[in-house]
Amino acid sequence: MSGLHPEQSFPQAAKAEVNNPQLRANLRKVTTTIREKRLKAVGELPHWEELRVLGAATKDEALANLSDRLLELESSVRARGGHVHWARDAAEARELVAQIARGHGVTELIKVKSITSDEIELNAALDAHGIHAIETDLAELIVQLSRDTPSHILVPAIHRNRAEIQALFNRELGDPEHLSDEPAVLAGAARRYLRQKFLTTRMAVSGANFAVADTGTVCVVESEGNGRMCLTLPEVLVSVMGIEKVLATWEDVSVFMELLPRSSTAERMNPYTSFWSGVTPGDGPQEFHLILLDNGRTDVLADEVGRQTLRCIRCSACLNVCPVYERAGGHAYGSVYPGPIGAVLTPQLLHMQDKNANTLPGASSLCGACFDACPVRIDIPQVLIYLRGEVNAGKGTTLESVAMGAMRYAMSEGWRFEGAVKLARTGQGPLVHDGQITALPGLLGGWTQSRDLNPFPPQSFREWWKKREPGGES
């Protein structure tokens, strides 16, 4: 997996992941814990539901006026000494970062955890230019050192356990002493490695959680403080930001400072929130570039149903409550955006044109837990159902569409449905063994993989009703 494009369909990829008992045990443990913590953190605020409504409305307002907000952001950033660039797609954004790096002659840069940079596959592109990007978020560092890919928006190494990290650090960080598997020891090794990078690297790349149009302020919210080191120590800072991250005013940010930490880490407030506006002579980076990335977002915005997806503040609450994510794990989604939000965002960012990504809207039992957890009220089940329709519309006639059409025809009249049920009852004979169906053919075979099925009973409800009612036909 890399970037947005899944290499396999979801059912194929999930098959491999779901049969890994260690992965399932790890995920079950972590998601159960974080689910309970989130409920507690959210329960502390009596006005949580109103906050969600306000969060959704604030994002919708910014999105409805997106071009104005972005132009305003551009001029505010420039007025404060920053540079603004526009990137239509991943390739343009990557090229812009590489150009800036080359212009400063750097061969190494440090990075703040940024899923947007993963979306555009920045690290690999920079490598091709001979520029090494170093992840400074602990979990991202683990993923990078193990040449792996993130499997969760907030906890990228959720699928790794302590022993694996011990072996990895002993191998990769070239520590003179053998490290124990104590979390404090492992974190200490990462700290020594990263501190040296913070103090010697001249350029940093970040994403952005929010940007404020009227003040030209960019914001990063994090837990470890590594981000703040990257945002303050180097000479040059480049922030790559999806265009949907812009908010109108400084006050708007405050809503999300309540919604985001409680939804993502179940904390009342996250440890580090950094804001910067352009450049300040003698303090912090002396050169600041903001890259505004579209990469499919304008198309998503143009869709009346799909556009609510762009409200997402990447808190990952939907992943942690999703029963499908919990069983299949993040890699099964084949995109940097896993879980329920990934199932709606990834195919849309790919213009509904990617065959594998188009299986993602099907990767849900539509249980609705994601909608209840979403701090900005994205009706993910609604979007999933809508996108399933969009996917089918692009497919033409299939075995499934014919079967569905036939069922629709059978159900177009009461008597026709009755006839179809009678026919099925007669036809099911060879499938019934000891009063149960244990193996179904064709499209329905997936059912009997793990479940038996009651056969059609001798009498349907409507047949019973007819005989029951004195005046009914029979």
Added chain:
Amino acid sequence: MKIDLFVTCLNDALFPKTGQATVALLERLGHEVRFNAAQTCCGQMHLNTGYRADALGLVRKFVRDFRDAEVIVLPSGSCAAMLRELAPDAAHWEGDETLRSEVQALSGRIFELSEFLVRKLGVEDVGAAYPHRVTYHPTCHAMRSLRVGDAPLRLLRHVRGLTLLELPHADECCGFGGTFSVKNPDVSTAMLADKARHILETGAEACTAGDNSCLMHIGGGLHRLRSGARTVHLAEILASTPERVWA
């Protein structure tokens, strides 16, 4: 009250006893039950699988069949959620604003069985008797789309002889999800395995719910495991009396 029963296609064809129990229960409570034989399906399976036009054809048929109903009762949370919550959106997506307003005009008269009894009729004790150990699985659509809340539990607590056992992780989806169970069998199976384990942990003889689709999936899994535990629709428990056991 004159009650129109929308039995749903799945119950009609595969679980007629649930429909019969619903009729028996509502009649026992003194209501007149009507069954319009023209009815078929709410269109949920088509809509959720991405066949919007087919689904809306069925929604149009539902509106035609039930336009004059005083109240429409369904022994299915997911079909009620389809008609009340999803169908208006889907009609709007297809640009059929007439259908949208027609189905919206009906939505205040559409009730899932447990919410009809508790919220509309204000009845919690329906005079049922069912001397068994039972655990209740709150199905996703009833819980999250319809917000039936504890209505089914209130009804179950008044059933004579019934021991209600709390289901661990009750609000987790069983993994059915309609065609999801066939298209993503591995994930669905993993979800079912956890649900079945939690049900068996309670020591219940039966797991009940307000939706035979979920119960068909859970029951099919329990049967495959040769566990001895079975599934039974809420209507069949509520219809049961010492004289006539439905489930």
